Amino acid sequence: MTFINKIISAFGQYSGRNAFCIEDTFYTYGDLLSISASIISKIENTCPGEQRIGIVVTDCIETYASIIALLLSGRTYIPIHPHHPADRTQQIIDQAELKVILAKGTDVQFSSVQNIDSTYTPSTTGPASYNLSQYPINLQQNAYILFTSGSTGIPKGVPITYNNLNSFVDAFFALGYNINENARFLQMFDLTFDLSVMSYLIPLCVGGCVYTISFKGMKFTNVYSVLEDHNITFALMVPSILANLRQYFQEIDLPELKYSLFCGEALNADITNEWRRCIPNAAIENVYGPTEATIFCLTYPVPADDSVSTYNGIISIGKEMQGMEAIVVNSDLQQLPDGEKGELCLYGPQLTSGYLDEQKSREAFFELNGKKYYKTGDIAYRNEQGDFMYSGRVDSQVKIQGYRVELSEIEFHLRQVAEPANAVAITINNKNGLAEIHAVIEGTTNITETLLNKLEQKVPAYMIPTEVHYIATFPLNTNGKTDRKELAKIFQQS
Numbered sequence: 001m002t003f004i005n006k007i008i009s010a011f012g013q014y015s016g017r018n019a020f021c022i023e024d025t026f027y028t029y030g031d032l033l034s035i036s037a038s039i040i041s042k043i044e045n046t047c048p049g050e051q052r053i054g055i056v057v058t059d060c061i062e063t064y065a066s067i068i069a070l071l072l073s074g075r076t077y078i079p080i081h082p083h084h085p086a087d088r089t090q091q092i093i094d095q096a097e098l099k100v101i102l103a104k105g106t107d108v109q110f111s112s113v114q115n116i117d118s119t120y121t122p123s124t125t126g127p128a129s130y131n132l133s134q135y136p137i138n139l140q141q142n143a144y145i146l147f148t149s150g151s152t153g154i155p156k157g158v159p160i161t162y163n164n165l166n167s168f169v170d171a172f173f174a175l176g177y178n179i180n181e182n183a184r185f186l187q188m189f190d191l192t193f194d195l196s197v198m199s200y201l202i203p204l205c206v207g208g209c210v211y212t213i214s215f216k217g218m219k220f221t222n223v224y225s226v227l228e229d230h231n232i233t234f235a236l237m238v239p240s241i242l243a244n245l246r247q248y249f250q251e252i253d254l255p256e257l258k259y260s261l262f263c264g265e266a267l268n269a270d271i272t273n274e275w276r277r278c279i280p281n282a283a284i285e286n287v288y289g290p291t292e293a294t295i296f297c298l299t300y301p302v303p304a305d306d307s308v309s310t311y312n313g314i315i316s317i318g319k320e321m322q323g324m325e326a327i328v329v330n331s332d333l334q335q336l337p338d339g340e341k342g343e344l345c346l347y348g349p350q351l352t353s354g355y356l357d358e359q360k361s362r363e364a365f366f367e368l369n370g371k372k373y374y375k376t377g378d379i380a381y382r383n384e385q386g387d388f389m390y391s392g393r394v395d396s397q398v399k400i401q402g403y404r405v406e407l408s409e410i411e412f413h414l415r416q417v418a419e420p421a422n423a424v425a426i427t428i429n430n431k432n433g434l435a436e437i438h439a440v441i442e443g444t445t446n447i448t449e450t451l452l453n454k455l456e457q458k459v460p461a462y463m464i465p466t467e468v469h470y471i472a473t474f475p476l477n478t479n480g481k482t483d484r485k486e487l488a489k490i491f492q493q494s
């Protein structure tokens, strides 16, 4: 049964049960179906042949119904973040060759495309009768295209097919979580981030309810309120949330939580141990995977005792999910034996067939023994238990509160303003132990304001440096290159 059939069956079985809770308003499966049906008819009436459609993603039922409408009708959705700079959005529209964008209301309009207002007005004649099985799904078709940070200043488009997504859903259920229509799921992610896909799709496959997090106010406090107020039973989060919540751990008690999954960043053993006391009845899992391999594809159930596998205090990322294969290679792309560190590479049905930009694919994929592997850029080794251990990156990609950021993308924009002065982006850990981006300029002329203004027009808010530092001359490492580690040390102390 494909995930599409699972969702269709949930619509049939659970029509009166809640599918979503958004800002304390509940929407049933029946409501979701009516809204999705109205969106499909808008599309059929205005642009029936359009396969790829953009969605301006906000925290409202029309956004989720738009995604479901596009998936159920076999189309491809491309999420567009309403707060990202116009330049970046235009690059996404161009790369994805979008001609149509769905948005709730008419506030956000794009001049280069046809805009469709997804606002739902209930029909006086009752919900549209709707034949869900009329759309045969082509599994080779893309289900969504997400854009991640690209080192050359242009976002990288990752297409994920229905087959990729279906493989993820099958592998997810093979993990054996005990979830059904009574489960209550947290959805804390921007819909431009692929962990959001698990957070709304899996609940809809079992008839459960999705509880979203408001964009307003502090995200981590909103996450905690939803976990507590709605007795969430299944939560996938980024580890950064724990660093922010740590100061409240004494007061947090979530006995209803059954599954606490972490993904997107290295999971620290110390803080995870402390978190366990807040969730006495939950299993903790560290899951791992890049957008290119559809949401996540390795999992490590974290044991409650001290048998937990760690490397430098970081919890193991575990073993491959059903159908996936992970190997470790050296810089000549030769497979390394267990115990030796190298670059982690992935192969299997969850893997994208390549980026929209073919040149980028040539750099990131390679063939070995007749299989096409993806080079994750993550450094890892496999231990005696067959679990993979994460130990950093081969490149300058970092995670900022779970968001994937290429420091070289920021530097590309920094240099445009700083030239002829040299400029780099580094990460510094703040008092909560969270990575922050800082910019360092070689020279003494203060250009902070121009720099930040320029960046605001080019990159999302989480990529804007928290601080800009100046130094007369950059320190060099033994290869004669700018020593970023040294710069981080210098400014860490300041």
Ligand code: AMP
Residues within 6 Å of the ligand: 148, 262, 263, 264, 265, 266, 267, 286, 287, 288, 289, 290, 291, 292, 317, 376, 377, 378, 390, 399, 402, 403, 404
């Ligand atoms: P994204 O494409 O945004 O999902 O980012 C994927 C990257 O996040 C991976 O290549 C890793 O660098 C990092 N990542 C994801 N999950 C984990 C994890 N459980 N532990 C350590 N790093 C992770």
